[in-house]
Amino acid sequence: MATMEMRKDLFADERDDNLNVIGKGVQRQDMPGHVTARTRFFDDHAFDGMLHLKVVRSPHHHARIRAIDTSAAERAPGVKRVLRGADVPVNKNTLLSLINFGKDDEPSLAVSKVSYKGEPVVAILADSEAQALAACKLVRIDYDPLPAVFDVEETLKPGAPVVNETYPGNYFEYHERFDHQKLRFGDVERGFAGADIVMEHRYQMSPIEHAPTETNGSIAAPEQNGRYLVHSCAQGLFFALGTTAKIVDVESNQLHFIGGTVGGGFGGKVDSLTEPLAVLGAMLTGRPVRFVLDREEEMLYGSPRGAERIYIKDGLMRDGRIVARHIRSYFDAGAYTRLSSYAAIKCTAHVPGPYWIPNVASDIYVSYTNRCPSTAMRGFGVTAVDFALEVQMDRLAEAANMDPMELRILNAYRDGDMKPHRRAAKNTALVECVQVAAEKANWPLSEQAKRASSLIGGGAGERSQIPATQLDARGQIGRPDSRNGPVTQVLPAGTSRIAPSKQPVMEGARDGRATPTQVPRYEPQRPAAPPPPPAYQPAPPPYQPASSYSPPPAPPAPPPPVAPAQPQHGAVRFSSVFGTRRR
């Protein structure tokens, strides 16, 4: 068994107890079940009289539905019930509505139009899978094909076909009006003007199918007490329960979800693709209903990782310092939102990568296209931009004629550095990671790079400051259409529009156990409880920044809360959609 080492020299202030598990082999509690085939996955359950559900999917990328004729299918052998959009109690949902984020935009069964190839329109419940499949072929749907759009930038242009009527601009609306997520720190244009080299590159990702070995599916069965038992493959069991309860319009205590054994998920089993229709089928027929995607459906219509298009423009000095970085990215949501709105927020939180850069701007869009809706997949929103950023770093190293490892050490965040998100970096370790990687790879580093440390040089001078932020003619931090307008205002240094100080979601105690606290809300800006130096103090700054930006002004008035206080929900993990993740 490979051993792992806890680098206490790097993480000395992180935990002071002695870890007694890392480096030792510990038997997983689910392993005996796996090797004896006693683990019960969702499909490993038998029910008498079980019906099989199959859906009829759209053959078109984009089309109006003129008429649906299910009469022949209803008379087919073994068919017990046919479901259409009108049978679904709440036939419009968006996954993150459970935490009040975004508008309901996706039907369980399409009614008047289909927006991607493979969108479910009709569901058939029959005694056997073969009978359900045979009856699917008998459903007649009259379509009127519409022009389709597949490109994340084309779809945002005027006159592009409207993919998703809930969002007629073909972009997800942040705070119900903004077409993208924005981040501004300092003045990138000024940074580019002063740079020795300015470089822009475009990066295009592909959608990626999770391809779990077990396909998506569930079995729903009526219990005798008015409740429904659901064996589910869901990665987020209670998320699936909440989503199903909403769509079939029952109290959540009428649903008894059993799961936890997921035959490979990787993010592709958070969309509740099958549970709502399986439960609805069980409610309407009184029989157990099994809805399982076959392999072809899983590969074609099980939502993939969303493809992203990323533009990175960097201003670089000859000595290797990055002085400005502008990132523009388009996240391909496919036809419906699902979790893409959250991916763009994660992406925004992740830029500009683990580097201290004095001028940063980013604009992250969620675009709707006539593709299969995309969803979560292992670091979605972050993985792709990381790929782009690190390829860009190699290109910068080449341009500066510098070793790529040393370029990273030179630009790495160090403890105390102010991030564009208006928080001080802490527990940084990129410098050490690069040093260790170089050593293991026998990669020669200069003495200077070897001596560098995450604990040295961070937060010095302008590195701890929030620089002035440029505003456009309308007093905004720069809409794309006003970017070329004259600068009329400057958001004073040391301030931000979104209050940076929020309660932590989880407060890690010194013994390493986390004490959950309440899900926080936006609050007006106020000084953070003083953390140990050299942490960030809002205003006044401890010393004059050694920068060329506007001088620090008088302490600003606290900006108003930018989002209404959210009611409490259990989904702490997703709280970062409100920007309230800890530190």
Next chain:
Amino acid sequence: MAKLPLQFRLNGSDRATFVDPASNLLDTLRRGLGDFGPKYGCGQGTCGVCTVLVDGEPQLACLTLAVSCEGRQIETTSGMADGPNLHPLQDAFMDHFAAQCGFCTPGMLTAARALLAKNPQPSREEVVEAISGNICRCTGYEPIIAAILAAANAPGARRA
């Protein structure tokens, strides 16, 4: 459709059932006889999670007509342990972290079992070849290969 009677030995016990002439062995084992050891991953012979032994030979149950198994010996992972005593392959899979989600594990164990029954001291290449019809989306295969090689060298490994 008229059903046909079918008898075979499953993990050492005589079993009898009725099947549609078109039923495959996978559905018959899972839905007919309640042995959920073999899994459904593709139904088209590409993933290997349905692998079972038919008269000692590894076969994809999803592509095997049930009626072709009349009178055969079928073995699945459900019958691999000897009471409370795990097969050396099962022990080795546990020790080498050779399962993550566990969905490919029954098929992997069956493929490995067939290999060791014929070739008790396989080379790494022979192990890789033996499990080349089994997809694992989680582990990256290395722990599985290590587990099979370790089991081959463990006492008692020759027990089929």
